[in-house]
Amino acid sequence: MNITIVQAILIGCVAALSNLDGNFFGEMKFREPIITGFLVGLILGDVQKGLIIGAALQVIWMGATAIGPTAQLDIGAGGTIGTAVAILTGKGPEVAITFGLPVAVIMQFLNTFLITSYSVLMHRVDGLIDKLEEKKIIFIHIACGLLTGFMYGALTFAALYFGNNTINAIVKGLPSWANNGLNAVAAILPALGFALLLNILLEKNLIPFFIAGFAIAAFTSLNTVAVTCIAVAAAWVIYLLTTNSIAGAQNFAKAGASDEEDEEL
Structure with missing residues (x-):
């Protein structure tokens, strides 16, 4: 499947959007693979496959968390390019993983490099703070963010449009x-x-529920869906029991405590 220049530009915009998320838009979760997979599938005309591949990548990366000084994988760019390559080549999640993981690592290093290079501007910002020139400070902040987003979009566009034949x-x-x-690997990574x-999340008192589920x-x-409904219930x-929100639960707990005290006496 060949990609048009318009499709490559739009997918580049998706990659840029995934970078701007968390910086300009707060935590809107645009960088999650399930979202980028849907958007890439919509652009390439195969929403179903985009969602399937995005969901597979989401399961893989849902446990990837940055702890302390360790750098997190750039799941936004990785998921975007991985899903695009899988759809363009007519393959499945295994190809998305093959291309998505290296891209996620490389783009994270690029992002770290760009952020480090922006530290040069901090001396300029320090001087502007002393002069109370708020508009210039805001301009520098927005310009750095937009430059990073543009780099993400441009690199994604170039990789997909000019490298499409090589990837195929x-x-x-x-x-x-x-x-x-x-x-x-695609079967094991989820x-x-x-x-x-x-x-990260599992505690000893939650293990029985994990086994039951x-x-x-x-x-x-x-x-x-049915298992999820049972878990929610x-x-x-x-929650109701621990907060004594169920009618009679508090009295039942007090009655139990009184029985224990009577037995001790």
């Missing part, structure tokens, strides 16, 4: 053993994403 040649030239390996997420999903015919009941 690379994908088509992969041997069968490499394709089988990529398929295996589990790794969940493992990373659980490593896994058992319901694995050994019943209920779909994901369980969480709601637990």
Whole structure:
């Protein structure tokens, strides 16, 4: 599938938008792969495939969290380019991962380099603060953010428009053993994403609920929506019990405590 110059420009705008998210727009989550996948699929005329690939990348990267000085993967650019390459080549999430992960690493290093280079302007800003020249300070802030977004968009455009033939040649030239390996990686990485997420969020008192949810999903015919509804209901009941919001729950707790005191006496 060939890409037009208009499509390449629009996908470049999606990559730029993913960078501006968190800087200018607050946490709008435009950089999440499920969002960029939908937008890229819409631009390339295959929304369903864009959503499927974006969801697969979302599961992989949902546990990737920047902790302390460690740099987080640039999931916005990685998801955008990875999804675009997968749709253009007619492949699935395995190709999106192959191209998306290296791009996410490279773009994060580029972003770090740009932010570091902007530190030169901080001396200028310090002087403007002393002079109370607020408009110039705001201009520098906006200009740096827009320059970074433009760099993201321009690099994405160039990679997809001028490198489309090269990307297609690379994908088509992969041997069968490499394709089988990529398929295996695509199947394993979602589990790794969940493992990373659980490593951050899971607490000992939540393990029984995790086991219950896994058992319901694995050994019943209920779909994901039904399991999610059960989880929401369980969480709601637990919240009501812990906050004594259920009628009679507080009296029941007091009665239980009184019985224990009577037994001790």
